[in-house]
Amino acid sequence: MTPTPLVLASGNAGKLREFHQLLGPLGFEVRPQADFGVADVEETGLTFVENALLKAREASRVGGLPALADDSGLEVDALHGRPGIHSARYAGEPRSDERNNAKLLEALSAVAEGRRTGRYWCVLVYLRHAEDPVPLIVQRSWEGEILAHPRGEAGFGYDPLFWLPDQGMSVAELAPEAKNRLSHRGRALQALVEILREAPDRR
Ligand SMILES: O=c1nc[nH]c2c1ncn2[C@H]1C[C@H](O)[C@@H](COP(=O)(O)OP(=O)(O)OP(=O)(O)O)O1
Numbered sequence: 283m284t285p286t287p288l289v290l291a292s293g294n295a296g297k298l299r300e301f302h303q304l305l306g307p308l309g310f311e312v313r314p315q316a317d318f319g320v321a322d323v324e325e326t327g328l329t330f331v332e333n334a335l336l337k338a339r340e341a342s343r344v345g346g347l348p349a350l351a352d353d354s355g356l357e358v359d360a361l362h363g364r365p366g367i368h369s370a371r372y373a374g375e376p377r378s379d380e381r382n383n384a385k386l387l388e389a390l391s392a393v394a395e396g397r398r399t400g401r402y403w404c405v406l407v408y409l410r411h412a413e414d415p416v417p418l419i420v421q422r423s424w425e426g427e428i429l430a431h432p433r434g435e436a437g438f439g440y441d442p443l444f445w446l447p448d449q450g451m452s453v454a455e456l457a458p459e460a461k462n463r464l465s466h467r468g469r470a471l472q473a474l475v476e477i478l479r480e481a482p483d484r485r
């Protein structure tokens with residue numbers, strides 16, 4: 283099978299690393315949007331789906347290739363679903379994982395263990411071209427609890443605060459292969475690749 287060329291519509295180094303680990307061995311020739319000079323789009327949507335569509339469409343338009351975008355975030359029950367679609371800009375500018383994590387800990391400071399439940403969401407959008415009227419959309423979530431103190435060094439974003447009861451560790455303590463197997467993004471991508479494999483005309 284000839285490799286499917288693909289623009290990855292993301293500027294997030296952590297996401298790009300995970301996409302390369304997952305897609306490389308599957309016969310996709312993946313290139314970050316920065317290779318094509320694609321700038322970050324304004325994420326004006328009210329849903330992960332809308333934002334992922336905006337990103338994929340712009341990357342495909344500028345790159346002239348099929349594009350894959352990811353809009354993702356953390357939904358915390360005690361915070362009525364926040365930070366949600368605003369996860370990357372939770373603590374405002376300048377954007378940083380550290381500042382976002384600090385704000386999350388502060389927001390949950392009065393919330394007891396056991397009530398700190400939440401989930402990561404990942405929505406993937408694959409477009410064959412910028413005007414593709416039939417986007418391929420897959421969404422997956424990953425349940426966990428928000429720790430009171432960071433643990434671990436791996437991963438990115440909120441991973442040091444995201445506790446996995448079943449694993450007995452935070453996401454930042456998981457090996458990369460384990461995160462890719464279990465995560466919202468890893469499972470969404472596995473499902474998307476399966477759809478593309480079964481329906482080559484969707485590529
Ligand atoms: O596996 C994850 N482990 C930790 N944190 C994560 C994960 N997945 C999403 N997240 C957080 C990071 C960021 O705060 C937000 C995504 O925001 P989101 O707009 O989709 O990505 P982004 O702005 O960093 O890069 P881009 O839009 O170019 O893809 O959710």
Ligand SMILES: [Mg+2]
Nearest residue numbers: 322325353370
């Ligand atoms: Mg973003």
